[in-house]
Amino acid sequence: MSKNMKTFIFVALLVSLFLAIFISPFASSHPDGLEKVAENKGFLERGEEWAAWKSSPIPDYAVPGLRGDALATGAAGLVGTVAVFLIGYGLASIIKPKSVEQAKGGPKGGQ
């Protein structure tokens, strides 16, 4: 990866972390489009009766046990953004063509 590319990725990740940690506590807490429609049209409770997965470590984007909504939400943003970055990066590294590695030293590789 070129230095420019590294810088771009680093800055983009910092922006994402900034949004997730410091801006997310100010997000609107109103129901989203689907929730509001479900509420108005009377089928919201269908979605609240049961959940197939009950072991979410950070339910509803608030880290349990942290005092203050802003802290709990910001921490959830930090953990989630880092996790998604690592999983996305990891998945792409695993599935990218093998020739990419080889091409690094080849005539088309290197910058």
Added chain:
Amino acid sequence: MHIPDGFLDAKTLITTAVVSAGAVGYGIKRANEKLGERQVPLMGVTAAFIFAAQMLNFPVAGGTSGHFLGAVLAAVLLGPWAACLIMAVVLVVQCLGFADGGLTALGANVFNMGVVGGILCYYIFVVLKKALPRTRSSFLSAVAVTSWFSVILASAVCAIELAVSGTSPLGVVLPAMVGVHALIGIGEAIITTVVVAVVLSTRPALVGSYDLPIIPHPAGGETQ
């Protein structure tokens, strides 16, 4: 528009899950053939940005909020199949880690936001781009219109799934979903267009669907 458990019936859950699994599987195969070196970290950071931006609910009319979807952003940067993979990664983490979107509805959520929002809307974007003059501003206009439309289309498909499942009649749920998401889509269009414009002016080679000649950056940052 993350669907929780309990909204959709078994046939809808299974159908959408099968299609989504196929799209993700084919997406992995395509990425395995096409993904370049610079796209690897870009996939990670695009997914991270989408996750972060999806946390930022903004108010729309009548005590309702909306948030960024990001599927068209991912598709414009990385292509339709990588976009579907990115949406799947974000949705799996949101579902398992944050209880956002039901586990049984994961296939439906990947279908609505990854297959419809990412793959289908990418091809709508391509058609729109070809119909417009080959300029930077037309490219950005196509990004804006497609990203706005992607939210509406995904919400319409969500409404159809709810109707097919017998949760709410189509005549009731479709206009309600499309109406509110036509507003939420404006936020989508603004965020997507601003981000694509910023990437175009800093690292244009990262905008995979941009096929106009890249003018070298005055600062000399562009190596492509």
